[in-house]
Amino acid sequence: MKFESATIKDIAKALNLSTSTVSRALRGSYEISSETKKQVLEYAEKINYRPNPIALSLKERRTRAIGVVVSEIANNFFSQAINGIESIAYNRGYHVIITQSHESHEREKVNVEHMAARGVDGLLISLSSESVDIAHLRELHEKGMPIVFFDRVSDEIETHTVTANNYWGSYHATEHLIYQEFKRIAHITASPHLSITRERLEGYKDALAKHNIPFREDLIRYCPHGGMKVPEVEEAIGSLMKAKNKPDAFFGGGDRLTMTCFGILKRMKLKKEPGFIGFTNTAVGDLFSPAITVIKQPAFEIGQSATEFLIQMIESKRPITEFQHKVLETELVIRESSKKEAVAKREA
Amino acid sequence: MKFESATIKDIAKALNLSTSTVSRALRGSYEISSETKKQVLEYAEKINYRPNPIALSLKERRTRAIGVVVSEIANNFFSQAINGIESIAYNRGYHVIITQSHESHEREKVNVEHMAARGVDGLLISLSSESVDIAHLRELHEKGMPIVFFDRVSDEIETHTVTANNYWGSYHATEHLIYQEFKRIAHITASPHLSITRERLEGYKDALAKHNIPFREDLIRYCPHGGMKVPEVEEAIGSLMKAKNKPDAFFGGGDRLTMTCFGILKRMKLKKEPGFIGFTNTAVGDLFSPAITVIKQPAFEIGQSATEFLIQMIESKRPITEFQHKVLETELVIRESSKKEAVAKREA
DNA sequence: TTCGGTGCCGGAATCGTTTGCGCAAATAAA
């Protein structure tokens, strides 16, 4: 089974011209008589000629494609970010190749290497939770591959980054819970070496400090798989609820994590329902019971900005030395799950 | 900014050999002395040589990549199906290129053409809701491009298809609502020329007929954008609720549609809460209020089967003439939203 | 010594496209 397409040679043969003439005619070179041009153009149109992008890539050493690595597309944040990426890329004439790391460092590496070999012009990446060692990226970066980090960034590579303001998002969320008079706020978060984990943890800590609530390490739980493995989260919550002083509120540190967490807590049917808040970009937070308070990230815009930076790098003649670190604000959407009165009422 | 890689020429030059010898040595040809082979292999390893896939594609006229077109990745069904596709593809040594049509026929066409030109070895496609005319696919198919339809299929092209048993899924869902004593079941569904729309409508009709409930066209609403445009669904529901005889239950015909519908109904805060059921693969249906009854499709398996068929077609020596139409069973997950008693209780 | 065979390797074509260079004919200038 193969699939043949018309080539420049077919045109040349049919019109008794050389391939070079045809090529030049197609791109409207001034060296070709307008009559020949017309002939070629018409015939090309007739047989629906399309230049072979593979041959072009080989020749020009560029593909007009950008590669994307996210952990999961089945994650509201990432699917929205991808839509942002596409919106810019298509307008600028780039195609987007999406891959998933499934939070696996190995998978991330394989994907990145394949896309690099395949000749993408640049890479947009949000690190997997397993990625401590990013030698595979550094190597590529040193060879000149444009790379932009978004969401989960690394400072081991000097380049543009685009993130949400995780610190303030987390700070405000935590402060909101404090205002609602929750005293023992547990923070269920992802792998501690992710930038987002650290930033969100800092915001949480600082909000506590601001309100003179001592930070307690035993209220923090790290789930390296970021909510993908339910037992991991169950274990985290279980251990928290077994303690003498149970938390009275939970704060989820990522999209999947927030969902998983919320589900587990709900299924536990606790007598004393805890307050809940989480980072997630779900569109249906108000359909939940209780309607869930969320920190929403400007995912679409993050995708857009990252893509703009990347294309700018790709198309720049000289190496870039000044890098930007764009930070976009989050939005706290307050609903029922974080309100003390609401919680109290549901318990009554 | 460019990105250079070692080539076979570099090896040849360094070792004072010809490129042909190096090429042969790398693939272990018997015509090359074991000594030369060793040299070449070692040097290749040392400089971390990787064959250029673009050059290979040009030569071999295959890319070991398969293209996927879905309407939205931010759709639980599709993201799960894509995971199924990847699980098979990667094991068989194929890469997966994901594109979204956003329910636009034009976008679908552009994506398909680009992937074809780019040289994917085959195509996995679930049609956009706008795609009535599929000339772009037929043309490709006639030129020999292997294509497998999944989920939203077309009978205009003779090929393998993989779908959920939409008819029975819909039949059982409808029957379930009937058993729960709902009398006027509205069906909010997608574009009428999608195969899934037709199949689900048939199941709905036949279940009504089986229970001697007359089918009423005025209980059906088509939303061509499949729930992507909220106003469209609001209008549909609004018009149904304005009628003298309001529906007492709603049945959503697709993933996005079900979510959108459910949200709108909830926000309407109706005195008399209608029964609800819908096709969706959401993982969090039990977190909703009320917990939502769903028809779940075996999305992952659909993705897997479709990919197996496709790779089989790609690797087949002779044209395939016998096509399979695989149908996988759906699962009805009954929760609160469809239970008459529950609805009554919530109303009390 | 010559012939056939084998082992090992290089030359060159090929995939589809672009492009530097050169060449012939036509036109313009001398």
Add this chain to the structure above:
DNA sequence: TTTATTTGCGCAAACGATTCCGGCACCGAA
């Protein structure tokens, strides 16, 4: 008429890899 310039086009190399074809050297056999 001769020389210079322009116009219009073809040849061939290049991108990176594979592969057909052929060649050289060395061996044993006749």
